[in-house]
Amino acid sequence: MDWEKISTELSTDTPSKIILLVMDGLGGLPHNGKTALEAALTPHLDNLAAKSACGLSEPVFMGITPGSGPAHLSLFGYDPLKHTLGRGILEALGLGVEVGKNDMVARGNFATHKENMITDRRAGRIPTSENVQLCEKINAFLESREEPRIKVYPGKEHRFVVKFSGENLCDALSDADPQKENKPRAYSQPLDDEAQKTAQVVNSFLDDLTDFLKDSTPANTALLRGFSKHPSLPSMQDLYKLRPVALANYPMYKGLAKLIGMAIVDAGPEIEDLFDALDDIYSDYNFFYIHVKKPDAAGEDGNYDAKKAAIEETDTYIPRLMGKNSDVLVVTSDHSTPSSLKSHSWHPNPFMLHGPTAMPDAVARFSERTCSQGYLGRFQAIYAMPLMLAHAGKLKKYGA
Amino acid sequence: MDWEKISTELSTDTPSKIILLVMDGLGGLPHNGKTALEAALTPHLDNLAAKSACGLSEPVFMGITPGSGPAHLSLFGYDPLKHTLGRGILEALGLGVEVGKNDMVARGNFATHKENMITDRRAGRIPTSENVQLCEKINAFLESREEPRIKVYPGKEHRFVVKFSGENLCDALSDADPQKENKPRAYSQPLDDEAQKTAQVVNSFLDDLTDFLKDSTPANTALLRGFSKHPSLPSMQDLYKLRPVALANYPMYKGLAKLIGMAIVDAGPEIEDLFDALDDIYSDYNFFYIHVKKPDAAGEDGNYDAKKAAIEETDTYIPRLMGKNSDVLVVTSDHSTPSSLKSHSWHPNPFMLHGPTAMPDAVARFSERTCSQGYLGRFQAIYAMPLMLAHAGKLKKYGA
Numbered sequence: 019m020d021w022e023k024i025s026t027e028l029s030t031d032t033p034s035k036i037i038l039l040v041m042d043g044l045g046g047l048p049h050n051g052k053t054a055l056e057a058a059l060t061p062h063l064d065n066l067a068a069k070s071a072c073g074l075s076e077p078v079f080m081g082i083t084p085g086s087g088p089a090h091l092s093l094f095g096y097d098p099l100k101h102t103l104g105r106g107i108l109e110a111l112g113l114g115v116e117v118g119k120n121d122m123v124a125r126g127n128f129a130t131h132k133e134n135m136i137t138d139r140r141a142g143r144i145p146t147s148e149n150v151q152l153c154e155k156i157n158a159f160l161e162s163r164e165e166p167r168i169k170v171y172p173g174k175e176h177r178f179v180v181k182f183s184g185e186n187l188c189d190a191l192s193d194a195d196p197q198k199e200n201k202p203r204a205y206s207q208p209l210d211d212e213a214q215k216t217a218q219v220v221n222s223f224l225d226d227l228t229d230f231l232k233d234s235t236p237a238n239t240a241l242l243r244g245f246s247k248h249p250s251l252p253s254m255q256d257l258y259k260l261r262p263v264a265l266a267n268y269p270m271y272k273g274l275a276k277l278i279g280m281a282i283v284d285a286g287p288e289i290e291d292l293f294d295a296l297d298d299i300y301s302d303y304n305f306f307y308i309h310v311k312k313p314d315a316a317g318e319d320g321n322y323d324a325k326k327a328a329i330e331e332t333d334t335y336i337p338r339l340m341g342k343n344s345d346v347l348v349v350t351s352d353h354s355t356p357s358s359l360k361s362h363s364w365h366p367n368p369f370m371l372h373g374p375t376a377m378p379d380a381v382a383r384f385s386e387r388t389c390s391q392g393y394l395g396r397f398q399a400i401y402a403m404p405l406m407l408a409h410a411g412k413l414k415k416y417g418a
Numbered sequence: 419m420d421w422e423k424i425s426t427e428l429s430t431d432t433p434s435k436i437i438l439l440v441m442d443g444l445g446g447l448p449h450n451g452k453t454a455l456e457a458a459l460t461p462h463l464d465n466l467a468a469k470s471a472c473g474l475s476e477p478v479f480m481g482i483t484p485g486s487g488p489a490h491l492s493l494f495g496y497d498p499l500k501h502t503l504g505r506g507i508l509e510a511l512g513l514g515v516e517v518g519k520n521d522m523v524a525r526g527n528f529a530t531h532k533e534n535m536i537t538d539r540r541a542g543r544i545p546t547s548e549n550v551q552l553c554e555k556i557n558a559f560l561e562s563r564e565e566p567r568i569k570v571y572p573g574k575e576h577r578f579v580v581k582f583s584g585e586n587l588c589d590a591l592s593d594a595d596p597q598k599e600n601k602p603r604a605y606s607q608p609l610d611d612e613a614q615k616t617a618q619v620v621n622s623f624l625d626d627l628t629d630f631l632k633d634s635t636p637a638n639t640a641l642l643r644g645f646s647k648h649p650s651l652p653s654m655q656d657l658y659k660l661r662p663v664a665l666a667n668y669p670m671y672k673g674l675a676k677l678i679g680m681a682i683v684d685a686g687p688e689i690e691d692l693f694d695a696l697d698d699i700y701s702d703y704n705f706f707y708i709h710v711k712k713p714d715a716a717g718e719d720g721n722y723d724a725k726k727a728a729i730e731e732t733d734t735y736i737p738r739l740m741g742k743n744s745d746v747l748v749v750t751s752d753h754s755t756p757s758s759l760k761s762h763s764w765h766p767n768p769f770m771l772h773g774p775t776a777m778p779d780a781v782a783r784f785s786e787r788t789c790s791q792g793y794l795g796r797f798q799a800i801y802a803m804p805l806m807l808a809h810a811g812k813l814k815k816y817g818a
Contacts, residue, residue: 020499024482345805375447375756377765380786393787395796397480404481415762416478417485417498418508418644 043314043355073394104246111273444715473794504646511673
């Protein structure tokens with residue numbers, strides 16, 4: 019099915035409002051018989067579930083553990099098997115680096131070489147503070163260069179992002195990384211003819227950088243991976259005729275939302291800040307993506323109790339969401355993050371949809387297992403968007 | 419999956435019989451906590467459900483509200499995203515106009531122009547009786563014309579259908595409709611080279627008609643929309659090796675069935691007439707499509723009580739269906755029509771399949787919400803046909 023084509027034809031601009039609350043990494047696995055969501059005291063989520071149509075959504079398809087990119091794309095109705103976001107772009111978004119139409123980014127590692135042989139791919143995991151200082155010096159050095167302009171952005175420890183800005187850059191490039199230690203420094207190879215010139219730019223930058231760092235220890239060279247240009251995704255305005263806005267604390271989710279045309283609200287760092295911001299801008303938009311990171315962060319840390327607490331904290335804000343009386347209110351997740359796995363997983367997401375045209379079912383507790391008994395059944399997350407638009411009265415009839 | 423190719427390879431001609439009862443627009447939304455189907459007293463449907471495998475079927479995909487065309491096509495195993503039926507063809511079928519391989523049809527509005535400016539796109543919604551008289555006069559005038567032959571068919575109020583019959587007609591034509599009033603009369607534009615000649619035919623017909631109607635008020639011209647030729651659909655005989663028949667009261671459903679090769683039985687106007695007709699022809703066919711319009715009509719009218727009554731009336735005939743002891747008996751719908759929306763909706767259809775190889779589940783009441791708990795789960799309606807054929811022992815094994 020070509021949902022992008024169909025949505026462009028069927029969607030209409032209406033004032034009706036849709037709120038989508040994403041509790042990142044919500045789903046989990048039982049610990050002493052209960053998942054963190056099952057163990058959490060969630061009177062407000064449960065009250066909402068009792069009035070909602072519930073189900074389980076598959077981010078990609080059964081068995082596939084998604085990264086944050088595909089998990090979010092599918093929630094917004096973008097086929098995650100068709101649209102891929104390069105690692106470079108996600109890393110850049112995560113650091114809050116602006117990526118424009120003429121930019122190309124890549125992930126970098128500071129590394130150590132000895133007579134051109136890579137002896138440490140992570141330069142002894144230098145402290146982040148050292149990374150920050152190195153990047154400052156490198157940027158000063160790079161300022162004198164002509165087009166394309168190049169800038170580096172420090173991440174944690176040995177990690178950084180490099181951005182090339184100029185005309186006709188092409189990201190069809192192999193990684194400039196020998197993958198293993200005790201191999202020679204690697205250059206990026208063009209993967210098609212168009213990328214020849216960009217490969218030269220990248221490789222001369224690597225040589226210049228290595229030369230510039232010759233007296234630095236242990237970080238005296240760099241590896242580059244995941245070259246990616248700005249992905250040309252159709253916007254939610256074009257596809258759905260929405261006025262969408264993202265309320266998120268973390269750069270990556272803001273960046274991802276921006277890629278598909280959402281306005282970005284700079285809220286404070288706490289969950290409460292998101293809901294305060296919602297109050298402020300509620301009359302300005304008609305699609306509200308609210309991203310709560312805490313359950314995922316706790317799951318990644320393997321901290322079941324912290325995850326339960328993050329869910330309980332979020333629960334206290336549900337009455338404020340319900341108070342908006344939006345036409346559609348969905349609470350779900352992008353992917354599961356069981357604390358027992360300390361990572362994303364392939365398990366589907368609890369999903370509930372509330373609104374005047376939703377069919378309430380017998381599910382009166384919001385959890386992984388109760389939602390599996392809901393009216394919506396088990397469905398691919400890419401259908402969440404058609405479903406929300408339909409329930410908001412924003413989709414015309416298909417065919418006569 | 420290419421079901422058309424697979425069905426052609428796997429289907430076999432057997433005497434086993436399949437009955438498909440379509441209760442049009444059956445699904446709804448709760449009113450005082452119950453849908454019309456939930457509120458209706460349906461002892462026979464419930465008895466059948468208790469012995470059947472139940473589920474919910476999606477006409478197109480989640481969130482998509484189908485027109486009658488795509489909703490029915492999917493029930494008969496035709497991908498509604500691949501096969502589209504033009505508005506003209508559906509309007510023609512609805513008026514009982516025969517559309518053959520060399521015919522092209524369009525929807526018409528009688529309209530009013532003043533010095534070539536359209537002043538009323540509906541000619542003041544002239545009474546149907548006036549429309550009938552106008553069409554008679556126009557057809558008499560048109561009889562003298564050479565190929566392609568042109569004939570008009572009156573609909574309700576200002577609406578009519580026009581049929582062009584001749585060789586090499588092409589329906590790649592824009593609407594001959596200015597869309598808004600106080601704009602000049604519009605001509606049809608060819609959308610590709612092949613349609614050049616047909617556009618001339620259509621536009622000279624419009625000029626001739628406008629000239630012929632010059633002394634008529636208020637209907638002194640016409641607008642034409644939705645040009646469509648006979649769609650070339652593979653037949654159910656070719657795909658499934660069935661001998662199929664349609665039992666329906668309404669022209670549109672008979673016409674649609676005819677497009678895919680079904681025989682048509684002219685039954686009387688009541689629900690009972692359909693079941694009487696079934697008795698008469700039961701030995702002649704092995705696939706019986708029975709179409710009950712009433713629940714949809716009541717839903718479109720926003721009449722919850724009438725919808726409930728239509729469901730209860732249909733329920734009384736279920737024992738006659740069960741008495742046939744067909745190999746497969748399916749009761750479902752084409753799409754939902756909640757009376758609260760007064761229109762088709764995107765909600766899935768209750769579905770039950772009865773027969774010796776069906777897996778009875780715990781569903782003992784036929785409704786939207788109980789069916790969501792059934793053995794068949796929530797599935798796309800295009801799978802109804804493979805399922806019916808399989809349960810009737812008409813599909814060979816796929817692969818060795």
